[in-house]
Amino acid sequence: xxxxxxxxxxxxxxxxxxxxxxxxxxxxxxxxxxxxxxxxxxxxxxxxxxxxxxxxxxxxxxxxxxxxxxxxxxxxxxxxxxxxxxxxxxxxxxxxxxxxxxxxxxxxxxxxxxxxxxxxxxxxxxxxxxxxxxxxxxxxxxxxxxxx
Numbered sequence: 529x530x531x532x533x534x535x536x537x538x539x540x541x542x543x544x545x546x547x548x549x550x551x552x553x554x555x556x557x558x559x560x561x562x563x564x565x566x567x568x569x570x571x572x573x574x575x576x577x578x579x580x581x582x583x584x585x586x587x588x589x590x591x592x593x594x595x596x597x598x599x600x601x602x603x604x605x606x607x608x609x610x611x612x613x614x615x616x617x618x619x620x621x622x623x624x625x626x627x628x629x630x631x632x633x634x635x636x637x638x639x640x641x642x643x644x645x646x647x648x649x650x651x652x653x654x655x656x657x658x659x660x661x662x663x664x665x666x667x668x669x670x671x672x673x674x675x676x
Contacts (some may be wrong), residue, residue: 550583553621562628565597565606573602573627574614584620597629606631635661638669 541634559574577585589599593612598605604614641656642658659667 550620551579551581553577553584553618553623554579556587556616556618556623556625558616558625558627560627562630563604564630564632565604566624566634567606567631569607570603570605573599573604573614573616575602575625577618577623582618582621584618586619588617588619590615590617596631604629605632609633633657633661 555578557576557578559576563571563573565571573589577587587602589602591597591599591612591614593610595608596610596612597607597614599614602616608664609631611628611630614629615624616626619626637660639658639659639660645653647653657669659669661667
């Protein structure tokens with residue numbers, strides 16, 4: 529009977545001392561390669577760690593320029609106009625992925641006061657634009673013509 533308890537103790541001891549095998553991340557991927565936002569907008573960046581059974585799925589986020597776009601726990605907030613890069617890094621395995629962030633004011637539409645005009649060579653015509661934008665502080669327009 530004593531031999532039975534001794535062998536049971538050895539089995540219990542080895543079963544409780546089995547080391548846990550950790551799986552390092554082989555890669556991390558972001559849902560978007562490029563994101564365009566208006567100043568003040570926020571969006572969550574979704575990262576996927578592979579393999580799915582990776583032991584440590586903790587991530588670190590970094591912005592190359594936090595004045596243009598700040599990132600905290602995967603939530604991206606646009607600041608000043610410009611372009612920057614967001615980098616996500618796995619805490620184990622040091623795998624990285626990047627996303628380009630473009631922050632710019634958006635113009636929905638520009639309308640002119642007329643859609644067509646007949647003109648004689650040398651004649652001048654004044655076009656009046658209307659800019660539809662909720663947030664663009666710069667309402668100037670750069671005019672170009674493809675006629676020579």
